[in-house]
Amino acid sequence: MGSSGGGLEWKLADHPKLPKGKTVAVVVLDGWGEASPNQYNCIHVADTPTMDSLKKGAPERWRLVRAHGTAVGLPTDDDMGNSEVGHNALGAGRIYAQGVKLVDIALASGKIYDGEGFKYIKECFETGTLHLIGLLSDGGVHSRLDQLQLLLKGVSEHGAKRIRVHVLTDGRDVSDGTSLGFVQTLENDLAKLHGKGVDAQIASGGGRMYVTMDRYENDWDVVKRGWEAHVLGDAPYKFTSAVEAVQKLREETNANDQYLPPFVIVNGNGKPVGQIVDGDAVVTFNFRADRMVMLAKALEYEDFDKFDRVRFPKIHYAGMLQYDGELKLPSHYLVSPPEIERTSGEYLVHNGVRTFACSETVKFGHVTFFWNGNRSGYFNPEMEEYVEIPSDSGIMFNVQPKMKALEIAEKARDAILGRKFHQVRVNLPNGDMVGHTGDIEATIVACKAADDAVKMILDAIEQVGGIYLVTADHGNAEDMVKRNKKGEPLLDKNGNIQILTSHTLQPVPLAIGGPGLLPEVRFRKDVPDGGLANVAATVMNLHGFEAPSNYEPTLIEVADN
Numbered sequence: 400m401g402s403s404g405g406g407l408e409w410k411l412a413d414h415p416k417l418p419k420g421k422t423v424a425v426v427v428l429d430g431w432g433e434a435s436p437n438q439y440n441c442i443h444v445a446d447t448p449t450m451d452s453l454k455k456g457a458p459e460r461w462r463l464v465r466a467h468g469t470a471v472g473l474p475t476d477d478d479m480g481n482s483e484v485g486h487n488a489l490g491a492g493r494i495y496a497q498g499v500k501l502v503d504i505a506l507a508s509g510k511i512y513d514g515e516g517f518k519y520i521k522e523c524f525e526t527g528t529l530h531l532i533g534l535l536s537d538g539g540v541h542s543r544l545d546q547l548q549l550l551l552k553g554v555s556e557h558g559a560k561r562i563r564v565h566v567l568t569d570g571r572d573v574s575d576g577t578s579l580g581f582v583q584t585l586e587n588d589l590a591k592l593h594g595k596g597v598d599a600q601i602a603s604g605g606g607r608m609y610v611t612m613d614r615y616e617n618d619w620d621v622v623k624r625g626w627e628a629h630v631l632g633d634a635p636y637k638f639t640s641a642v643e644a645v646q647k648l649r650e651e652t653n654a655n656d657q658y659l660p661p662f663v664i665v666n667g668n669g670k671p672v673g674q675i676v677d678g679d680a681v682v683t684f685n686f687r688a689d690r691m692v693m694l695a696k697a698l699e700y701e702d703f704d705k706f707d708r709v710r711f712p713k714i715h716y717a718g719m720l721q722y723d724g725e726l727k728l729p730s731h732y733l734v735s736p737p738e739i740e741r742t743s744g745e746y747l748v749h750n751g752v753r754t755f756a757c758s759e760t761v762k763f764g765h766v767t768f769f770w771n772g773n774r775s776g777y778f779n780p781e782m783e784e785y786v787e788i789p790s791d792s793g794i795m796f797n798v799q800p801k802m803k804a805l806e807i808a809e810k811a812r813d814a815i816l817g818r819k820f821h822q823v824r825v826n827l828p829n830g831d832m833v834g835h836t837g838d839i840e841a842t843i844v845a846c847k848a849a850d851d852a853v854k855m856i857l858d859a860i861e862q863v864g865g866i867y868l869v870t871a872d873h874g875n876a877e878d879m880v881k882r883n884k885k886g887e888p889l890l891d892k893n894g895n896i897q898i899l900t901s902h903t904l905q906p907v908p909l910a911i912g913g914p915g916l917l918p919e920v921r922f923r924k925d926v927p928d929g930g931l932a933n934v935a936a937t938v939m940n941l942h943g944f945e946a947p948s949n950y951e952p953t954l955i956e957v958a959d960n
């Protein structure tokens with residue numbers, strides 16, 4: 400099984416009607432959902448002629464697909480979509496119970512405490528401190544507060560006597576300003592543990608976009624700031640309580656939850672209350688991989704040159720999950736990740752489909768690592784080329800809302816016109832990354848930039864007689880305001896709208912076309928609930944293959960007329 404399997408078991412059946420050898424562009428607009436047109440729908444407000452024409456021009460070749468909740472393996476249909484589960488579904492063609500759900504199950508059954516990972520960290524409980532590091536919110540994208548609460552209860556019942564929590568404030572998957580409440584809740588919980596004889600406190604923290612949770616090596620300084628605060632107990636801001644830290648830093652530095660500077664909690668003598676030292680145990684409690692991999696490397700790798708760690712404590716470290724299936728990182732983990740295997744990318748390279756994938760750094764792993772089932776690297780470097788355009792770093796994306804959309808499109812165009820690849824796959828980040836800033840004006844600019852990029856790619860497909868498939872991984876830019884149950888915008892106490900920085904529950908568009916697509920090809924009518932997991936089989940068809948029988952069904956048919 401896995402990548403080692405060769406020969407017949409990877410051979411896909413020929414599609415009875417669709418030809419092979421066409422160039423297929425697979426375009427994923429990040430954070431681009433479909434919602435009713437109004438002033439908070441930045442996609443609607445923006446000038447997006449290309450995406451509009453896909454919708455208007457070909458009713459049998461444009462549809463919506465589900466991109467949230469159970470359609471992508473999340474616990475409930477109240478869970479918004481996200482890039483990890485969205486790209487996993489797009490690439491794997493099947494719906495896997497995702498990390499968040501597996502952690503829910505392991506905590507509910509108590510099995511989490513029977514596993515190898517927990518036994519490993521437990522070895523430190525007698526003499527060391529247990530450190531928990533992760534995103535503090537109930538967003539459910541990277542972590543969930545109720546899981547942290549259950550874990551705290553569980554570890555203390557299983558013998559942890561000294562616990563330190565290092566919190567990354569959110570404001571991205573949840574509203575800005577909510578971090579204070581999450582920190583208060585956590586402090587109350589920790590105080591209750593005190594009553595049970597467990598010495599438990601928050602020890603350090605910072606905003607998720609500025610401290611610790613960088614991804615795809617965009618900016619190691621982010622992780623360095625986290626290392627200094629969590630491990631070394633060193634940060635520019637010191638407070639005696641985390642509630643005070645969040646309150647004061649928001650007021651005094653004007654930073655929002657996502658970008659709070661790093662802080663350390665100190666005792667009355669100014670000494671940090673929770674440095675990480677030899678003999679301690681560390682758990683990173685995020686279930687989602689991308690924004691924990693860099694910290695995991697810093698915590699686990701003996702040889703490490705990304706920044707000066709100053710000290711490299713001998714600890715027992717476990718991830719909530721194993722974050723990278725290829726690197727086997729971290730080597731210890733509390734819950735086994737979903738076993739996403741035999742993804743469409745792996746099948747296609749075994750069947751002679753040459754693949755090019757590209758995005759800019761902040762989304763690069765989405766069309767490679769997530770697409771391939773949380774596996775880094777190539778399946779076959781001779782058949783694949785992955786190109787990363789360096790993202791801007793050290794700025795908020797509303798400052799440069801066009802991001803690298805044009806550069807990504809140019810790379811895709813060149814790959815298409817070069818005719819070396821059968822599949823050219825990109826992620827266009829704008830709608831999502833700028834949508835997360837909550838800046839409506841900038842998000843409108845972002846949506847136009849993404850639309851321009853789609854146009855460039857579609858023009859190239861036109862030139863080579865190819866096929867395109869355009870879709871998105873989840874919603875974001877199509878709704879920038881929080882709403883009540885009736886769908887009306889919510890106002891704050893000053894009468895201003897409450898900005899929605901997070902993803903949404905909206906479906907996403909799926910469009911196919913191009914001169915290489917037989918005129919008889921259209922969307923089937925019998926898969927009305929189709930979701931992102933149906934896209935892989937669809938793409939395999941566009942390459943002239945039948946999908947494996949265990950894949951979610953294709954969304955297209957060839958009409959006989």
Ligand SMILES: O=C(O)[C@@H](CO)OP(=O)(O)O
Binds near residue numbers: 430540541
């Ligand atoms: O930025 C991120 O980490 C998430 C939101 O938490 O967004 P996406 O799933 O689109 O990557």
Ligand SMILES: [Mn+2]
Binds near residue numbers: 429430482485872
């Ligand atoms: Mn996304």
Ligand SMILES: [Mn+2]
Binds near residue numbers: 430482831832835902
């Ligand atoms: Mn996002």
